[in-house]
Amino acid sequence: MTLQIDLEMWQTLGLIIDYSIKILAIGYVPEGRRPSSSTAWLLTILLIPFLGLPLFLLMGSPYINRRRHRIQQEINDLIDDVHADVPDFPEGMTVSSELESVIRLNRKLTSMPAVTATNHGVYSDYQQSLDRMIASIDAARSYVHVEIYIMAWDQTTRPFYEALERAVRRGVKVRLLFDHVGSWKYPNYRRLGRELTRMGIDWYLMLPLQPWRGRFRRPDLRNHRKMLIVDGHTGFIGSQNIIDSSYLMRRNRRIGRHWMDVMVEFSGPVVSSMEMVFAGDWYSESNETLEIHDHDEVHEPSPDTVADSEINLVQLVPSGPGYTTEPNLRMFNSIIHHAKQRLVLCSPYFVPDESLLESVTSACYRGVRVELLVSEQADQFSVNHAQSSYYQALLEAGVHIYMYPRPTVLHSKFVLADPDGPDPLGVVGSSNMDMRSFGLNYEVSLMVAKGNLIGELNELAASYEQASLKLTLDRWNERSWGRRYVDNVMRLTSALQ
Known part of the structure; x- marks a missing residue:
C-alpha cells in the first residue's frame, strides 16, 4: 500500500513538472524569435520536455554572456567615434539612390562606412591562395594579424606557419586567433598550440569552452570569420580555412572529397575596417587593446600603378550574436x-x-x-x-x-x-x-x-x-x-x- 502511494506521488509530481515546463515554455520561448525557431523549440520541449528543456537551456539563446555583449557595444561605439566625420561613401564617387540606401543600412547596423579597396586577385585555387598569403606574410615589416575559424597543422598548411615563424624572427609582431570548437577535432590540434608557442606567436582560442577556467558558453556559437591582415596595408578575406582541402578526414581522402574555396586579396582603406573587427575579437579573448588605424592613414597605391577598374567601392559588414539586428x-x-x-x-x-x-x-x-x-x-x-x-x-x-x-x-x-x-x-x-x-x-x-x-x-x-x-x-x-x-x-x- 505504501509503495502504491509513493508511486502515485511520484507520478503526480512528474505530471506537475511536465505541465509546468510546457506552460512556461509557451510563454517564454517565442519572445524575440522567428516563428519557425519558436515552433521548432516548442515542439521539442512539448514532446520531450525532460530532454527538450536542457537542450534549450544549453543551446536556445544566441546571447553569449554579459561581458562579451558589453565589449561588442564598446567596440561599436568606438567604431562610431572613429568614423564620426567619415561620409557613408567616399566623396567624388557617385552611386544610385538604391545603392546608397543599402550602404546606409549596413552603416546603421555596423557603423562601418563604404570605402575603397584595390583588388589584387580572386583566388579559387586552394594552394594558390595559400601561396599568396604566405608571400604577403614574408613581405610583412611590422605586424601580421590572423583570424581563421579552423586551423590545423598538416603538410599543406605547414609552410603557412613557417612563414609566420620567419616573420617573428624578423621582429614582426604576429597575433593569431582561431576557433576552439571549430579546430579541436582535427589531427595535431594539441601540437598546433605547442608549435605556435614555440614560434613566439601570440595566439588565443576564440570562444573557448574551458569550464575549468570559468570559460563556458553555448557550445554552438562560434567565430566563423576568416581574415588575414598584413601591416595594415594588405588584407585577405573569404571562405578558406587554414587546413588541408581534404580536412584531414580518412573518409574524405578515401572518396576523394576536398573543399573548393575563394579568397580575395586587396589593399586600401578597407583594411583598416578589417583591423577594427580583428581588434574587437582580439580584445575579447586577450584583454589587450590594439591601436586602430584611421581610414585616412591607409592610402591607395599610386594611380600610375593601378587601373581604375581595380579600385572597388566596398563595405565591410561584420555580424554575430553581439549584433541584435542580424x-x-x-x-x-x-x-x-x-x-x-x-x-x-x-x-x-x-x-x-x-x-x-x-x-x-x-x-x-x-x-x-x-x-x-x-x-x-x-x-x-x-x-x-x-x-x-x-x-x-x-x-x-x-x-x-x-x-x-x-x-x-x-x-x-x-x-x-x-x-x-x-x-x-x-x-x-x-x-x-x-x-x-x-x-x-x-x-x-x-x-x-x-x-x-x-x-x-x-x-x-x-x-x-x-x-x-x-x-x-x-x-x-x-x-x-x-x-x-x-x-x-x-x-x-x-x-x-
Whole structure:
C-alpha cells in the first residue's frame, strides 16, 4: 500500500513538472524569435520536455554572456567615434539612390562606412591562395594579424606557419586567433598550440569552452570569420580555412572529397575596417587593446600603378550574436531585392529563413533569373537534407539550381546582383546563407558596389556552373518518399536556434 502511494506521488509530481515546463515554455520561448525557431523549440520541449528543456537551456539563446555583449557595444561605439566625420561613401564617387540606401543600412547596423579597396586577385585555387598569403606574410615589416575559424597543422598548411615563424624572427609582431570548437577535432590540434608557442606567436582560442577556467558558453556559437591582415596595408578575406582541402578526414581522402574555396586579396582603406573587427575579437579573448588605424592613414597605391577598374567601392559588414539586428541577413535580403535582371547565390549551406526564402522566390516572380550554386552533396548529413528540403519551392518558383558534382564540397560564399548590369552589387566573405550564419556565428562579409571584383566573381560563378549538374523539377519530383521525409525532419531541426 505504501509503495502504491509513493508511486502515485511520484507520478503526480512528474505530471506537475511536465505541465509546468510546457506552460512556461509557451510563454517564454517565442519572445524575440522567428516563428519557425519558436515552433521548432516548442515542439521539442512539448514532446520531450525532460530532454527538450536542457537542450534549450544549453543551446536556445544566441546571447553569449554579459561581458562579451558589453565589449561588442564598446567596440561599436568606438567604431562610431572613429568614423564620426567619415561620409557613408567616399566623396567624388557617385552611386544610385538604391545603392546608397543599402550602404546606409549596413552603416546603421555596423557603423562601418563604404570605402575603397584595390583588388589584387580572386583566388579559387586552394594552394594558390595559400601561396599568396604566405608571400604577403614574408613581405610583412611590422605586424601580421590572423583570424581563421579552423586551423590545423598538416603538410599543406605547414609552410603557412613557417612563414609566420620567419616573420617573428624578423621582429614582426604576429597575433593569431582561431576557433576552439571549430579546430579541436582535427589531427595535431594539441601540437598546433605547442608549435605556435614555440614560434613566439601570440595566439588565443576564440570562444573557448574551458569550464575549468570559468570559460563556458553555448557550445554552438562560434567565430566563423576568416581574415588575414598584413601591416595594415594588405588584407585577405573569404571562405578558406587554414587546413588541408581534404580536412584531414580518412573518409574524405578515401572518396576523394576536398573543399573548393575563394579568397580575395586587396589593399586600401578597407583594411583598416578589417583591423577594427580583428581588434574587437582580439580584445575579447586577450584583454589587450590594439591601436586602430584611421581610414585616412591607409592610402591607395599610386594611380600610375593601378587601373581604375581595380579600385572597388566596398563595405565591410561584420555580424554575430553581439549584433541584435542580424546585419548579414538584412544585407543579403537588400541585395536580392536590388536585383533586376540576374541574381547569383553561391553557398555551401543554403538553409534560408522565411524572409530570405520569400525574397529569393519573389525575385523569380518579378522576372529575375536566379541561379543557386550548391554542392551535389554537402559534407554534413543534417545540412544536406535541410538544404534540399527547400528545392521544391525554389524550383517551382523558377530558380536555376546548379549542383557542383560530388565528392567536391563547393565551399565558396558569394552573392551577385545584376553583375552584367549598370548598377551591380555583390558580397563575398565567410557567411553562409543559413540560419546559423545569420544568428549564431560571428561572420564577416565584404559588400562590393563598384570595380572589377564583381566581374571576377561572375567569371568564377560561370566556371562553377559549367562544371555543375543542373537540377530540374521533373528530376527532383522523382525522389523517394523516404528522402522527402528525412529532408523535412532535418528542415525542422535547422530552425532550433
